[in-house]
Amino acid sequence: MKSASVYKRIVIFSGGVGGAKMARGFYLAYPEKQSSVIVNTADDDVFYGLYISPDLDTVIYHLSGLVNPEQGWGLADDTYTTLKQLAALGDETWFKLGDRDLATHLFRTKKLNEGMRLTEITGIISRALGISARILPMTDDRVVTKIRSGSKELSFQEYFVKKRWQVHVDAVRFAGVESARPTTDVIIAIKEANFILFAPSNPVVSIGPILSLKGLREAVKNSGAIKAAVSPIIQGKALKGPAAQLMPVWSLEPSAAGIADFYRGLVNCLFIDHTDKKMTGAVRERGLEPVVADITMEDSEGATRLARTIVDHCRALYGLDL
Ligand code: FO1
Numbered sequence: 156m157k158s159a160s161v162y163k164r165i166v167i168f169s170g171g172v173g174g175a176k177m178a179r180g181f182y183l184a185y186p187e188k189q190s191s192v193i194v195n196t197a198d199d200d201v202f203y204g205l206y207i208s209p210d211l212d213t214v215i216y217h218l219s220g221l222v223n224p225e226q227g228w229g230l231a232d233d234t235y236t237t238l239k240q241l242a243a244l245g246d247e248t249w250f251k252l253g254d255r256d257l258a259t260h261l262f263r264t265k266k267l268n269e270g271m272r273l274t275e276i277t278g279i280i281s282r283a284l285g286i287s288a289r290i291l292p293m294t295d296d297r298v299v300t301k302i303r304s305g306s307k308e309l310s311f312q313e314y315f316v317k318k319r320w321q322v323h324v325d326a327v328r329f330a331g332v333e334s335a336r337p338t339t340d341v342i343i344a345i346k347e348a349n350f351i352l353f354a355p356s357n358p359v360v361s362i363g364p365i366l367s368l369k370g371l372r373e374a375v376k377n378s379g380a381i382k383a384a385v386s387p388i389i390q391g392k393a394l395k396g397p398a399a400q401l402m403p404v405w406s407l408e409p410s411a412a413g414i415a416d417f418y419r420g421l422v423n424c425l426f427i428d429h430t431d432k433k434m435t436g437a438v439r440e441r442g443l444e445p446v447v448a449d450i451t452m453e454d455s456e457g458a459t460r461l462a463r464t465i466v467d468h469c470r471a472l473y474g475l476d477l
Contacts, residue, residue: 163477165190166348170361171210172227174354175217180458191289191344197300197364198311202250205260219284230255249317274338293365296335301328320397324404329364337368345374353384358417359401381475382422386414389428412437
């Protein structure tokens, strides 16, 4: 018979690289626990007729250990022969799709065209790559992040990859979010969780779309789980990507205090970096328990260490039983 601890459930909310690193840390630190990673899909886009789901890909590649460690996305040791040939044909190739990575997108697109849900397809890919955690797209409906810069509206990948986020941003919206619904798998995972963690992902464009789904925020609030978040901001700068640039668009200060504003009423505690020790008062003022730790996750060992630190603190503070 399996021990009771097998049934303790961890749920991690994730965007791309930062969230995927955190999910890998938990996966390595607590391999015997049932864990689900709920992933943003509002960055998804279509290139060359293929449906690309970058944050799902990134979480899958991190958990399977196949990720390109330098980039933090894509597959290690991939080649770009197909992309070079597309360039020779005169096509745009600013979105880098590796030859082996293309297999993921071909497979996913084929299955979507056959009528399979993104959730099922993600399960098949995950199992094929040996992942025992459940990777759950936030929704099987289409939600699309749009970035408004002046009179132009860019797709997320145009903003993030093509423009390298070097444009002024006036507004961010999630097209389709009003009619989209979180999947039943997502709602059940939240309901059954013992521990919910918001990984250090961009609050606006990674966690924002997930929390904007109808009923999602309420599901988290109503869950009996211990809830925590890790700040994606250290000393006013994002660990990676444009979080510090986008937070003011939602009137959030790009700091640990701004992250506390974002998660106010949703989580018990916020993990902030030890170099942000001076922010503990501001975090506490916002009703969240500040916990100071090394949150940088330089490598897998750092991510595993952080996962253990988070659980140890939540055990000491709230009696988390994992
Ligand atoms: N990120 C880049 O910075 N440049 C790319 O060319 C790029 C291609 C790409 C292809 C497939 C995929 O799954 C992810 C890819 N990413 C690329 C990462 C992705 O744009 C971002 O990590 C997320 O959308 C932000 O979380």
